[in-house]
Amino acid sequence: MIFWIVVGWVSFLVLPWYGVEDGLFAFEWLFDGYPWDADYAPAAFLIAQGEKLWLTPLILPLVAVLFCLGRVKSDPVYAKILILTGAAGFCWVFMQGFGIGLRGWQFEWLEALFGPLGDRQFGMGFGAMLLSSAFLFLFTQGIAARGAINGDVFVVSTIGLVIAIVTIFVFFPIAKMLVAAFVTEDGNYSITVFASKFFDDRIWGLSCLTGGPRCGVAWNSLFLAVVVGFLSTALGLVFALVVTRSNFRFKRNLRALTVLPIITPPFVIGLALILMFGQSGAVTKFVADLLDMQPSRWLYGLPGLMIAQTLAFTPIAFLVLIGVVEGVSPSMEEAAQTLRAGRWQVFRTVSLPLMRPGLANAFLLGFIESMADFGNPLVLGGNYDVLSTDIFFAIVGAQYDQGRAAVLAMVLLTFTLGAFYAQRFWLGNKSYTSVSGKGDSGVHPLMPRRLAIPVYVLAAVWASFTVIIYLMIVYGSFVELWGVNNTLTFKHYFTAFSFSFVEDGIRWTGSAWDSFWTTLKIATIAAPLTASLGLVTAYLLTRQTFVGKNAFEFGTMLSFAIPGTVIGVSYILAFNVPPLELTGTGIILVISFIFRNMPVGVRAGIASMSQLDKSLDEASLTLGANSWQTFQRVILPLLRPAILAALVYSFVRAMTAISAVIFLVSAQYNMATAYIIGRVENNDYGLAIAYSTTLIVVMLTAVGILQLLVGRINIGRRSGLGSK
Amino acid sequence: MKRFSLAVVSALTALATTASTGAAAEKVTLYCSAQEDWCQVMARGFEEETGIKVNMTRKSSGETFAQIKAESANPKGDVWWGGTGDPHLQAAEEGLTEPYVTPMRGELNDWAISQATSAGDKTIGIYSGALGYGYNKDLLAAAGLPEPKCWADLTKPEFKGHVQMANPNSSGTAYTTLATIMQLFGEDKGFDFMKALHVNINQYTKSGSAPIKAAARGETTVGIVFMHDAVKQAVKGFPITVVAPCEGTGYEIGSMSIILGSRNLENAQKFYDWALTADVQSMALQVNAFQVPSNKGAETSPSAPDLASIKLIDYDFKLYGSSAERRRLLKKWDEDVSVLPQ
The missing domain is CATH 3.40.190.10 (Periplasmic binding protein-like II)
Structure with a gap:
C-alpha cells in the first residue's frame, strides 16, 4: 500500500502529466524545459504556475490517503479512507480527462454550466496514467481490507485491474462505435432509424428458402459459423486423439502440420484453394476433363468458405482440445476398465464427457472466428455475403455508412452472445475435475478400434490436403508468375529481403525489412502480455466469485467476436483524441492485439483450469501460501499446455492479423500483413507469397522455441503413452 | 497548439x-x-x-x-x-x-x-483513367464466344455466367460503371441495361479491381474495370485483352x-x-x-490506353459525385437490380 501511495505522489510531483509527442519512450523531455514547460510539466508544477487548475482537486485524495498510514488493517477507518480516496481520485482523473479536451469543454452542458473555458488539454502521459493506477490499487486494497474475497489483496487488485483495462480498451471503444447505429443522417439520435436499419431485408431476408436469389447476410453468417464450428471441433478432436492416444509414429510432424494454418497470413490459403479448385484450377480442370464437363465456379460461395475456414480454424480447436484431452485423468479411465468396460464404452461414457469443456470452448472459438473472419470471404465468398465483409464495406465502401456497420456489428454480437450462452447451457453445472492432488499414475488407454480407424482416415486425408496446399504455396513463391509463367526464380525473395554488407555492418535493402522488424517487435511484446492477461482472467473466472462475473466474462470475449475492422475504426474513434491519445503509435497496435487475442488465452485457461481440483488450491492455501503463490507455484505449472496455446496463438495472430491493423498502422509502424495486402491488391502474388512463406518459417521457429521454453506438462507419474 | x-x-x-x-x-x-x-x-x-x-x-x-x-x-x-x-x-x-x-x-x-x-x-x-473491360483470351476461345467490343455485347445471352463486376455499394469503380451507364443510355434504359447485365454476372466482387485479377487467373472470362488496371495485367503476362467499349465510356x-x-x-x-x-x-x-x-x-x-482515341462521355462529376445522387442510384440498384434472379 505504501508503494502505491509513493507512486501516486511521484506521478503527481515528478512525471510529466501529459503525453509527450515523440512517444512514451523518448526521454528528450528531461532536457527540454522540464519541469516548467507546460508540455512536459508534472501536475504539481502546472498547478503552481496557475495552469490547468482543474487538476488541483487531485491533491485532496493524495493527502487524505496519508491518514491511513499507521493504522492497522482491521481498523474500519483504514478501509474507508482507502476506498474513498481511491475512488474519488480515479473518478476525477477520468472525469477531467473526458470533460476537457482539445477544444475546451467536451460537452455542451458543461459549457452551459461553467461558461466557456479558455484552455484545453492533450492526451494523458506518464503522470496521469500512473496516478490513476495508483488510485485504482488503493481502492482495491481498501475493498480487500473490508474483507471482500477473504481480504485477499492479490485477487481483489487483479479483478480491479482487469475490469478497468477491459472497460477502457474493450467496452469504451465498442460503445463509441455502436452508438452510430442510432444516429440519423443529420446527426441526431433516433430509435426509429435504428429499427429501420436493423430490420432491413438485406440482413434478415429468407428468400433463398423459397427460391429467391439469396438470403440475408445474418442467416448466411450464422449457418456458415455453425457448420464451421462443428467441423473444426470434430477435426480438432480427431487430431488431438491421434497425437495423445495412438501409437502413430509421426505425431510431432502432425502437430506442426496442424499449427500451419494459423501461422499463414490471410489470403494465402484462399489463393492456394483457387489455384487448385477454381474455375481454371488444376483439380477442377482435371475432373472436368475426366467427366467431360465445363469447368465451373463451384468453389466460390459456401463450399469454398467452408473448406478455407475449416482449414484455418481446426488448429485453434486442436490447441484448445489437446490440453483437455491430455488432462483427462487416466485413473478414471482405468477405473472404468477395471470395472470391465470395453475401450469403446470407456471412451464414450468416461473420456468424452470429461472432454466437454474443451469441446464447448473449441466450438465457441470456431464459431466466433468464422463470424469474424474477413480474408476468406473476401477472396472466396462469391455471392455468399457474410456479416464481416459487409461491415467492412459499409465503412470503406462507396457509401460511407457507419450506422449500417454498427447495426451489422450488433447482429454479429447477438449471435456471439447466443453461442456463448448455448455453450454455458450445454456444460451445465457439472464438474469436469479430473486432476486432483491424489497420486495419479497410469497412462491413457489407446483409442478403441471402432474409433481409431475413422480417426486415422480423417486425419490422414486432412493432413495430406494441408500438405499439398502448403507445398503449392512454397512453390508459388519461387515461380515468376504463379499459374502463368512457371519459371523458377528467387526474384521475389530478393525484392523483399535483399541485404548487403557495408563497412559498418549489414544494410537491409529489401523493401520488406521495415515492416518485418516492426511486426516481429510488436508480436514479441504483445504475446507474453496477452497470454498472462488471458490466464489471469481465466483464473479469476474459474476460481473466484464476484459480482458481475458473467457480464465480465462475456466482455472479455467481445473484442474477439467483433470483426477487426470494427475494432480498428472504433479504436480510432476512441483513442485518436484525449484523454487517451494513442493513434500513430506502436502502443495502439500492441493494445489491439492484446485485447483481440486475449480470449483464446482465457478460453484455453478456463478449459484446463476446470479440470484442476480446487482442493489443490485449498491445500496450498492451508499450508500458508497466499493466492499469488498458489497461482504461481501450483496452478501455473499445471497449465503449461494452456500457456503454450495462449503464447503461440497471440504471437502468431499478432503477426498475421490484418483487418484491425489496417486502420491502425502508421508510417513508422507498418505491419507485415498491411504490406502483403498492398501487394495482393496489386496482383503481386509472387512477392506476397514469398513474404508469407518467410513469415511462416519465422513463426514455426518461434513456436518451436516457445515449446522448448514452456516445457511439457507432466501430470502424475505417467511414462510415455500407450507403452503397453 | x-x-x-x-x-x-x-x-x-x-x-x-x-x-x-x-x-x-x-x-x-x-x-x-x-x-x-x-x-x-x-x-x-x-x-x-x-x-x-x-x-x-x-x-x-x-x-x-x-x-x-x-x-x-x-x-x-x-x-x-x-x-x-x-x-x-x-x-x-x-x-x-x-x-x-x-x-x-x-x-x-x-x-x-x-x-x-x-x-x-x-x-x-x-x-x-477510362472505364472499360478486359477479357481472358484463352477462356473466351475455350467457351467459343465472339470477341466483345461494346457494352451491349456483355448483355448477350451467350455471356451468361461469364461477366464479373464489383458491387457498386462497396466499390468506387463499380459505382463509376453505374454512373457511366446512366449517362450513356439515360436512366430508364440504363437500368434496363443493368438488369440485362445482372443476368450474366457470375459474381459481384467487393473490391473494384478484383474482376480483372480473376480474369487474369482464369476465374472469369470478362471483368469490368478501369482500363489501366486491365493493361497492367496484360503487361504482366496474363492473357488479357483490353476493350474500350464502342458506345463510349466514363472515366x-x-x-x-x-x-x-x-x-x-x-x-x-x-x-x-x-x-x-x-x-x-x-x-x-x-x-x-x-x-x-x-x-x-x-x-x-x-x-x-490512349484517351484521345477512346470515345469519352462528358462525365458529370459534380452530380454523380454528390452524396444524395449516389445514395439514390445505389438504392434503386439495390431494389430493382440486385434482387432479380440470375
Missing part, C-alpha cells in the same frame, strides 16, 4: 544549432491510395529532392476516407495523394479537406482543373487533397506542387502505372 509550439521551438533550435536536429521536425504525413510501389516512389522521391521526411501510409481510397473521417477531431495526416476522385469529392463535400490553389495549374489538363473547381479547390486531378480522375487541420501545412503544399510537376508524374512509368497524368508535359507509357 502544443504540437505547433513544439514545431516552432524545434525549428528555432534548428536555426540556432546544427541543421541535423532541425531536419527531424521537417516532415509531412502522406496518406497514399495508389499502388504500393508508386507510393514508395513518390515518398522517397520527395525526400530526396527536398530533405523533408515523408511518413507514408498506403491504404485504399475508401479506407483512407474512413480514416480521415474518423480522425477529423484531431487530424493526423497532411496530404492525401492518389485514389479515385469520388472519395476526394466526398471529403471536400463533408469539409474534411482544405482548399489550395497551386501555382502549377497552368501546366495541367482541363479535366484536372475542372475536378478542382467542382470541389471548391479542395482537390485536384493527378491522373485519369475516373485520381485526385489529391490537403487534409483540413494539417500540422505541416507548408510541407503539404510543397508536396502538392511537387506532385503536379511533369517530371514527378513521369515517374509513374517506373512502376507500371498506366493512368494518364494530369500534367500536359508528363510522359505517358506507350501501353497506356
